[in-house]
Amino acid sequence: MSECCSTTATIEVPIEPRVAGRIRTVALVGPPNSGKSTLFNRLTGLRQKVANYPGVTVEQRVGRLNGIGRGDLTLIDLPGIYGLDSYSEDARVAVEVLHGEMPGTPAPDAILLVLDSLQLRRQLMLAAPVLGLGLPTLVLLNMSDLMEARGGEVDTLALAQELGVPVAKISATRGAGLDSITHFLNRKADPLVNGNGSPTMADADRLAAPVAGKIELPVMGNPRSYRQWATGISTRTKYKAPLSNEWTKRIDGVLLHRIWGPLIFLAVVFAVFQVVFSIGQPLSDGFGDVLNGVGARIGALMGPGWVESLLIDGIWRGVASVLVFLPQILLLFLFIGVLEDSGYLARAALIADRVMRSIGLNGKAFIPLLSAYACAVPAIMATRTIENKRDRFATILVAPFMTCSARLPIYMLMIAAFIPNKPILGDLFGLRAAVMLSLYVLGFVAALATAWLLKSSILKASSAPFILELPQYRLPTVRSLSLRLVDRGKVFLRQAGTVILAVTIVLWVMSHVPFHTDLAGSVIGRIGQFIEPAIKPLGFNWKIGIGLLTSVMAREVIVGTLGTLYGADPATQSLGLQAALRHDLTLGGAMALVVFFAFALQCTSTIAIVRRETNSWRWPALQFVYMSVLAYVAALAVNQVILHFVR
Amino acid sequence: MVAIALLSDFGVEDGEEVDLSGAWKLSLLSELAIGTVGVVESLDLPGEIQHHLMHMGFVPEARVMVVRRAPAGDPTVYSIDGFEVALRRDTAKAIRVREYERPTTR
Numbered sequence: 001m002s003e004c005c006s007t008t009a010t011i012e013v014p015i016e017p018r019v020a021g022r023i024r025t026v027a028l029v030g031p032p033n034s035g036k037s038t039l040f041n042r043l044t045g046l047r048q049k050v051a052n053y054p055g056v057t058v059e060q061r062v063g064r065l066n067g068i069g070r071g072d073l074t075l076i077d078l079p080g081i082y083g084l085d086s087y088s089e090d091a092r093v094a095v096e097v098l099h100g101e102m103p104g105t106p107a108p109d110a111i112l113l114v115l116d117s118l119q120l121r122r123q124l125m126l127a128a129p130v131l132g133l134g135l136p137t138l139v140l141l142n143m144s145d146l147m148e149a150r151g152g153e154v155d156t157l158a159l160a161q162e163l164g165v166p167v168a169k170i171s172a173t174r175g176a177g178l179d180s181i182t183h184f185l186n187r188k189a190d191p192l193v194n195g196n197g198s199p200t201m202a203d204a205d206r207l208a209a210p211v212a213g214k215i216e217l218p219v220m221g222n223p224r225s226y227r228q229w230a231t232g233i234s235t236r237t238k239y240k241a242p243l244s245n246e247w248t249k250r251i252d253g254v255l256l257h258r259i260w261g262p263l264i265f266l267a268v269v270f271a272v273f274q275v276v277f278s279i280g281q282p283l284s285d286g287f288g289d290v291l292n293g294v295g296a297r298i299g300a301l302m303g304p305g306w307v308e309s310l311l312i313d314g315i316w317r318g319v320a321s322v323l324v325f326l327p328q329i330l331l332l333f334l335f336i337g338v339l340e341d342s343g344y345l346a347r348a349a350l351i352a353d354r355v356m357r358s359i360g361l362n363g364k365a366f367i368p369l370l371s372a373y374a375c376a377v378p379a380i381m382a383t384r385t386i387e388n389k390r391d392r393f394a395t396i397l398v399a400p401f402m403t404c405s406a407r408l409p410i411y412m413l414m415i416a417a418f419i420p421n422k423p424i425l426g427d428l429f430g431l432r433a434a435v436m437l438s439l440y441v442l443g444f445v446a447a448l449a450t451a452w453l454l455k456s457s458i459l460k461a462s463s464a465p466f467i468l469e470l471p472q473y474r475l476p477t478v479r480s481l482s483l484r485l486v487d488r489g490k491v492f493l494r495q496a497g498t499v500i501l502a503v504t505i506v507l508w509v510m511s512h513v514p515f516h517t518d519l520a521g522s523v524i525g526r527i528g529q530f531i532e533p534a535i536k537p538l539g540f541n542w543k544i545g546i547g548l549l550t551s552v553m554a555r556e557v558i559v560g561t562l563g564t565l566y567g568a569d570p571a572t573q574s575l576g577l578q579a580a581l582r583h584d585l586t587l588g589g590a591m592a593l594v595v596f597f598a599f600a601l602q603c604t605s606t607i608a609i610v611r612r613e614t615n616s617w618r619w620p621a622l623q624f625v626y627m628s629v630l631a632y633v634a635a636l637a638v639n640q641v642i643l644h645f646v647r
Numbered sequence: 648m649v650a651i652a653l654l655s656d657f658g659v660e661d662g663e664e665v666d667l668s669g670a671w672k673l674s675l676l677s678e679l680a681i682g683t684v685g686v687v688e689s690l691d692l693p694g695e696i697q698h699h700l701m702h703m704g705f706v707p708e709a710r711v712m713v714v715r716r717a718p719a720g721d722p723t724v725y726s727i728d729g730f731e732v733a734l735r736r737d738t739a740k741a742i743r744v745r746e747y748e749r750p751t752t753r
Contacts, residue, residue, distance in 0.1 A: 083702035087695060122704045122728035223701035227709065241729050252715065252724075261718040350733050354719035363722070363733075387699075465696050465738045466722055467703070470731040 023185065025074045026065070027098060027108035029130055031123050032080025033471050034116040035142040039172035040077035043067040043181065047487060048077055049378070050480065051340035053367065054469045055080065055385035058090040060097050060105055068182050076108060079384075083223065084129040089384035089392070098133065110136040112181065117141040117169070118472070120154060120239050124230035127163060128218050137165045138184040138207075144169035145176060152242030156208035159237040164215030167208045173477070180207040248343075248472045255347055262351060272335050273433040273440075280328035281416065281432075288324035292576075295320060306512075313567040314508030319496050321563030321577050322556050325409040326492055330485050332405055336374050337484045341476035345370060346468060353466055359448050360455030362386075362466040365395040369447065372402035373440075376606045380613055388464035394454045396613055397623050400606050401447035403440045403598065406555040410597050411439055413559055417578035418590040443598050446630070500560040503550050507561060511568040519569045538596065538632070539589025539639035551602045558597075588642035592635040600631035674746045676725070677739035679713045685744030686710055692741045704728045705742065 028036040032054030040048050044063030049056060061077040064070075078097055079090035086092035093102065100107025113130050115123040120141065131137060141147075141154065160167040168180030184207065218229035255261055299312040339345050345367055353363030364386055372379035379399045386392040403411075415432050422431040455461070510524040519525050527549075528542030535545050543565045547558035562581070566572045572580035581590070601607065601624050610620040671686070679685050687709045690697050704727045705711070714724040714731060722733040 082699065085695075085698055085702070087699045119729040122730060125702065125704065223698070224706040224708075226702075227704060227706045244729070249714075256715060256718060256724075258718050350717045350722060350724070351719070353717060353722055353733075353735070357735075362735075387695075465692075466733065466735045467696075467700065467738070468722075468733045469703070470724060470733060 023073065023109040023136065025076065025106045025108045026110045026112055026185070027076045028078055028112050028114055029094070029098065029126075030080060030114035030142075031082055031116065031126055032469065034080065034114045034123065035172045036080065036114045037061075037077055039112075039114060039140070039142070039170070040075060042172055042175050042178060044075055047483065051345070052343040052471050052474050053340065053346045054471065055090060055367070055382065056340075058381050058384040059093050060102065062105065065185070068178060068185075070182070070185060073185060074106065076105065082126065083226075088387045093384075108135065110185070111138070113137055113139045114142050114172075115139065117144045117147040117152065117154065118150075118242055120147075121230060121234040121241065122227075124233055125223070125226040128226040128229055129220065131163060131165065131215075132217055132220050138181065139163060139165055139167040140177075140181070141167065141169045142172050145171040145174060147242045150242030150245070151240070153238060153240040154234075155237045155239075159233065159239075160208040160210040162215070162233045162237060164210050166210065183207050245472045251473050252347070252470075255344065256350065261347075265348065265351060270429060270433075270437070272332070273437045274429055275335075276328050276331050277430065277433045277436070280331045281412070283327035284324045284412070287327060288320070291316075291320040291323060309512075309568075310505075310508055313573065314564050315501065315504050317567035317577075318504030318507070318560040318564035319500055321413075322409055322496050322500050322560045323493075325412055325556075325559075326489065328412060329405050329408055329492060330489060332408065333374060333485055333488045334481060336371070337481045338476050339370070341474065341480055343471040343473045346470050349468060350470070355448075359452035361391055361394060361451055362464055364466060364468055365391060365451075368395055368399060369402055369444075372399045372404060375404050375406070376400045376402065376603065377609050380606070380609050383613070386464075388461060390455075390459040390461040391464050393614060393619065394451050394459045396610055397454060397619065398447040398451045400601050400603065400623070400627065401443045401450065401599070403443040404555075404603075406603065407439075407597050409556045409559045411436060411594055413562075413578065414581070414590045414594050417581045418585075418587055439594055439598050442595070446599060450626075495554065495556070496560075499553055500557055503553070503557055504560055504564045507546070507550070507564045508568065511565065519565075524565070537639070538592045538635045539586055539643070540593060541584060541589070543584070544589070544593060548596075548602075553602075553604055555597060555602050586639075586643070587646065588639040591642055592639035595638045596631045596635035598631075599627055599634055601627040671745040671747060674744055675740055676711060676713075676734075676742040676744050677723075677736045679711075679744065679746060681713050681715060683746060684710060684712045685746050688743040688745055690742050692738065696738070700738075700742075703732060704730075711742075711744065 028040055030036050033052065033056075037048045037050045037057050040046070040061065040063065041050065043065050045067045046061075046063045048061050048063075057077060057079045059079065063075050063077070065073045065075050076097060078094040081091045081094045084095055084098070086095045096102040097105050098108065098111075111130060111133070113127060115127070127139065139159070141156070147154075156167045156169060166180075166184055168177055168184075170177035170180065216229075218225035255264060295312050295316040298316075299308050302308045302311070339348075348370060349363040349366040351363075352366040356363050356366055365383070367385070368379040368382040371382055376399045379402070380396050383392045383395045383399070386395060415435050419432050419435050423429075424431055424434055507524060510527075511519055511522045513523050514521075520529070524546060525542070528546050531545045531549075532540075532542040535548070540548070543562060546565060547561040550561045551558035559577075563577055566575070566577060566580040566584075569580075572583060575583065585593075607620045607624060610623060611617055614620070673688065674685065676685060676687075687705055687707050689707060690700065690705060692700065709727055712726040714726045716723045717733070722735045723739060724731050724733050725739075
């Protein structure tokens with residue numbers, strides 16, 4: 001996967017044939033949103049993405065069972081499934097891994113079947129085909145703490161007897177009951193110790209294991225028979241469903257209200273932009289002052305010379321100019337985290353279905369599009385939950401129009417430098433936030449319009465049905481939100497420490513060679529002036545042109561590039577980056593630049609993931625050309641309009 | 648066939664068999680009003696979609712309650728076996744249900 005957004009380290013596992021009675025690989029199987037990835041993170045100590053909506057995990061993830069001291073065993077996390085049919089791309093992945101047909105992933109020797117105990121009666125339906133696979137299986141009733149707190153009950157011993165496999169209650173979020181997994185694996189993985197699995201007294205509290213007997217499975221492949229079987233079992237095991245979550249109903253009563261629902265959605269979006277400015281901007285400015293202060297201090301200690309120039313004017317200015325946006329990016333991710341963990345995302349998809357339908361997609365495509373506000377790469381992966389292939393491709397092609405967090409630095413920089421901080425609706429909503437919001441809207445409208453174009457031309461298809469499970473609301477935990485922020489911060493810092501660092505060093509060198517020339521006469525200056533005629537009508541100078549070139553690697557690189565170039569220019573060296581830009585660009589050029597960034601596909605990670613997900617270079621090539629042309633034309637229009645009609 | 652189903656929503660204990668043959672009316676899932684309950688009779692959808700829905704629990708004899716409609720009036724949220732799933736009218740139209748009408752003499 002790309003460097004941009006993957007925070008989970010995966011491991012290489014040697015593929016060996018299955019050996020009867022020996023367990024080396026264990027798979028996590030279960031319906032969507034039953035908590036498999038949360039459990040995976042507990043058991044492996046890794047940080048696979050988790051959130052509260054079905055379809056978060058769209059491909060298999062492999063890790064070692066280090067969390068419970070069994071690093072010799074491999075655990076595979078799988079996308080959620082309802083049955084063993086491959087209805088969508090993510091389900092196909094799960095089913096292929098289970099059957100041992102996925103190249104590069106070992107066939108599982110045992111299964112941990114994770115079921116949400118809040119809706120056990122339905123979730124048990126999946127137990128039928130999974131048990132039918134004939135692998136050693138442990139059934140885990142997840143969220144059992146919640147079930148019991150809400151007055152639910154189930155007789156695990158009776159359930160184990162009915163299913164013919166051991167059953168345990170756990171809570172993956174709290175890490176409760178996980179020793180049952182250790183016991184199961186120790187017994188099954190080591191054939192010398194009590195291989196048949198009759199429970200010892202010590203195990204009995206944690207792990208309800210069946211006494212040998214005949215188990216009846218329903219007719220395979222027949223959902224109706226699965227349901228009858230599951231219903232029968234839940235009745236015989238005295239399953240008492242917990243009281244339904246009244247809060248979910250009440251909250252939905254407001255958030256899905258005819259009038260309030262959409263209004264609240266818009267109000268939340270406004271609030272986010274205002275917060276990013278009113279809280280994020282001072283944080284960023286303060287952070288920037290600290291970074292610059294430190295740079296100046298170090299520079300003064302070193303005394304003038306080419307080393308000081310490289311380290312301070314080149315590297316420090318370049319890297320710091322991107323780093324200052326960390327607070328704002330974290331604020332944005334905090335908001336996205338709350339959206340995803342609370343369960344609201346699925347409701348947003350429901351509200352958006354009507355709009356999505358008018359452009360030929362369905363509400364389910366809205367979930368990847370919303371997560372593209374963080375980054376297009378995981379969003380494009382997330383399209384695997386879209387059942388219809390043409391709908392899925394259309395969503396992949398338009399996802400990069402959504403304003404990802406990598407655009408935030410250049411947007412913030414240009415807006416802070418060129419747009420006055422005038423209030424529009426009192427202190428609630430200012431001009432800067434309004435410009436920022438319109439850039440987000442611009443990206444969204446471009447995505448919808450392009451999707452409509454695609455769906456009415458090359459990707460025409462009859463409308464696919466909309467089937468979406470709505471999760472119950474959950475209060476996002478401080479732990480999971482802070483883990484997200486830490487992970488995101490790391491990705492951002494790593495990017496600044498690698499790609500941006502490398503680019504700034506190369507740029508600094510190129511802007512000082514040949515020696516004893518000014519910036520305009522340097523290698524980089526000549527390249528810049530060579531391309532300047534092409535971008536002049538857009539209101540860009542040659543430094544911006546260089547930024548456009550370097551930002552093909554990743555969008556935020558342009559800010560580092562500008563930091564280095566303006567730092568290398570004696571005329572602007574003493575100014576801050578914002579002041580330097582004001583000195584050198586018109587309002588038209590600045591706005592044209594952000595509009596260019598709203599449309600252009602400047603991200604190698606996205607291009608690579610589109611290639612992978614569509615399995616062809618044709619689609620990413622089409623996407624790149626289309627978005628670049630659109631960006632150029634739109635930027636040209638913006639600059640010319642502002643040039644001729646404003647002021 | 649006489650309707651024998653899980654009827655905890657009607658204040659009947661799980662597993663208890665109740666004859667409600669007189670009180671059922673054939674209808675389409677899309678036509679049920681909010682708050683009403685229907686028992687799935689049959690589905691008539693393209694193979695893959697039908698299979699998928701059935702694995703989610705939409706099988707004959709399953710009890711479905713209409714929970715709410717999306718702000719735009721469509722899709723509609725249904726509750727089945729204790730979880731909520733949203734379907735468009737087009738899809739719900741293809742699911743035939745028996746609607747339970749509460750006897751007035753109680």
